[in-house]
Amino acid sequence: MPDPIATCPQCGFHLYTASADTESAHTNHELLPASIEYFLRNNESPPESGDLLDIQTLLHQAENASADLESQISQMKESIRRLTFQRERITANIQAYRTVLHPIRRLPADIILEIFDWCVSVQSIEPDSVVLDNPELKLPGLRVVQSLHSVHPPWNLGQVSRNWRNIALSSPKLWSSVSIFLRTTHPSASIQRRVELSQVSLLSIYLTRSHDYPLSVYINSLHAEHPLLSMIYAQSHRWRNAVLYLPVETLRNLSFSIKGALPMLRTLLLSVTRDPGACNTAQENWENVITGDVVIDAFQYAPSLKCLAISQIPSFPTLFTMPWDQLLRFECNLKSQAHQLSENSMNLHILRSAHKLQMAMFRCCHKPILDFDNLQPIRHTHLHTLNLFSVMDSNPAIPHIGQLLDIVTLPTLCHLSIHTQRRELDACDTVLRFIERSDPKNLRVLLLNDMPMSVEATQNLLKIIPSVEHLGLSGVTDEVIRTMCWSGSNTTGVRDLTTSDTPASASDSGVILPKLRRLAFYGSESLSVNQRKLLGMIESRRSITAAVSGSLIVDMGQDGGGLQDSLTTPAMLERVEVSRKYNFSDSDTVLRLDRLVDEGLTLDQR
Structure with missing residues (x-):
């Protein structure tokens, strides 16, 4: 009779339960008989009597037992395979349930839209050092990602679900930043035509989805003519911000495309592109295209234009007709040979207009x-932020910046940044006269990069800028450090400075730069400053509030006469910027510096 079948109540495995005799037989074959072990220890053959028959019987029984066990093992493996498959299906279902119940599927549409906005967010082109409270003065952000690539947002945001697609298509803002790159030319006209047709189709869809939302346009093209340019020009009535890198031929003919159709344009950045494989130079190409009678008035009627930036465009004020009387911000970054056709006369023309x-x-x-x-000298009553760069020139005797500053007076100046590039001689005297001529008590930021100044000139400068909060100097010496020390403090570094052999200066009254919060040192000369003296000055200005014990600094008038009505509370130095090559090697100095950093000082070594 076959053995009875037992089924596992948990896994359903069918087990053929062996009888007592079968189980005993399996157990008996697990041990080798002693007679067999005897024959294995020598080379004798079994006798041809009944013992041989018994051994053959044992062999057949062992083979049957092995086959029976192999059958049971196969059944168990099949059960394990079946159970593993069932477990994997259930695990997949569990993941499916969790996916369906994920919180992101239940997010409100406004939250999803906010996330989408971050996905297509633009990159700010505003320098980190510029902090503006007036939104009209801020430069626009740029999204320099090809808008015609469907693998980028916002295209791929609608490829996740029907709900996400509806949200993406219902928000024109997601499609309001258009970036077009046209810098390649295909080898055959047929391929070029097919590519253009595909681009036109994608751009048409993109612009349709933006509805009537104001556009931020970024165009970087080497092509003077292209179907995409015509499509973008047709939407100029929606331009809010425009960044245009175009060939000079395109700029010359731009008036025919957008003149009088820029009612919303607030910010404009213009630059010239040139095919790097062209045989003629940029200046030769410019002179061949822009003749003496060319005037570009494409932006003459832009009633909302407030910010203008140009690059690589010489003689801009005479070439372009602009609504100068409404501009609040202007930036000119002429490079290579462009400055040779512009010079300071262009800058003065803009300041007057x-x-x-x-x-x-x-x-x-x-x-x-x-x-x-x-x-006629220029007195500009609204200009409060001025950044000046001199051109690269091997002759330091040429006053590139000095020529401009000698003509200009800015009574509301708050931020002055100067980078002389080639260390103009006598530039510091011009800067001093310019600051004194303007109202120095309004000055909050003064950055003088690569401008050599004597100790006496530096001390004279520091005395006339009591309201400066952010100061950057070049060529700083130990004497300048001592001048900047807050002498009312009683720190270790101050005691070291005051006991030095350096004679006392007029700055020892302790009223130099009472509002200073951020200090930067430029140039290789600053690397030779004594680290103990530098740290002593920093410590004196970190302990400034305790040193004055709540007293106030009386702000004197320019003529040294009567007291002003306002009293000034001294400020604590919060940030110091020095070259990464400046090494604080002394162990005591390092410990003092670590303590200052732990107390909140920011040390920036670039």
């Missing part, structure tokens, strides 16, 4: 024939 200008950045280039005797 843009009388509402509040922020300006100029690249200065000396104009030899500028007639100072017959030139």
Whole structure:
């Protein structure tokens, strides 16, 4: 009779339960008989009597037992395989349940839209050092990702679910930043045509989805003519911010496409592109295209334009007709040979024309024939932020920046940044006269990079800028460090400074730079400053509030006469910027520096 079948109540495995005799037989074959062990220890053959028959019987029984066990093992493996498969299906279902119940599927549409906005967010082109409270002065962010690639947002945001697609298509803002790159030319006209047709189709869909939302446009093209350019120009009435890198031929003919159709344009950045494989130079190409009678008035009627930036465009004020009287911010970054056709006469022309200008950045280039005797000085009452760069010049005797500053007065100046590039001689005297001529008590930020100054000139400068909160200097010496020390403090570093052989200066009254919070040292000369003296000055200005014990610094008038109505509470130095090559090697200095950092000082070594 076959053995009875037993079924596992948990896994359903069918087990053929062996009888007592079968189980005993399996057990008996697990041990080798002694007679067999005897024959294994020698080379004798079994006798041809009944013992041989018994051994053959044992062999057949062992083979049957092994086959029976192999059958049971196969059944168990099949059960394990079946159970493993069932477990994997259940595990997959568990993951499916969790996926369906994921909180992101239940997010409100406004939260999803906020996430989408971050996915297509733009990159700010505003320098980190510029902090603006007036939103009209801020430069726009740029999204320099090809808008015609469907693998990028916002295209791929609608490829997740029907709900996400509906949200993406219902928000014109997601489609309001258009970036077009046209810098390649295909080898055959047929391929070029197919590519253009595909691009036109995608851009048409993109613009349709933006509805009537104001556009931020970024175009970088080497093509003077292209179907995509015409499509973008047709939407100029929706331009809010425009960044245009175009060939000079396109700029020349731009008036025919967008003139009088820029009612919303607030910020404009213009630059010239040139095919790097062209045989002629950029200046030769410019002179061939822009003749003496060319005037570009494409942006003449842009009633909302407030911010303008240009690059690589010489003689801009005479070439372009702009609404200068409404501009609040202007930046000019002329490179290579472009400055040779512009010079400081262009900067002065802009300062005279843009009388509402509040922020300006100029690249200065000396104009030899500028007639100072017959030139009317410029007093600009609105310009509060001025950034100046001199052109790269091997002759430090040429006053690129000095020529401009000698003509200009800015009574509301708050931020002045100067980078002389080639260390102009006598530039510091010009800067001192300019600051004194303007109202130095309004000055909050003063950055003088690569400008050599004597100790006496530096001390004179520090005395006339009591309201400066952020100061950057080049060529700092130990004497300048001592001048900047807050002498009312009683720190170790101050005692070291005051007991030095350096004679006392007029700064020892302790009122130099009472509002200073951020200090930067530029140039290789600053690397030679004594680290103990530098740290002593920092410690004195970190303990400044305790040193004065709540007293107030009386702000004197410029003439040294009567007291002003306002009293100034001294500020604590919060941030110091030095070169990464400046090494604090002394062990005592390192310990003191670590303590200052632990107490909140920010040390920036770049």
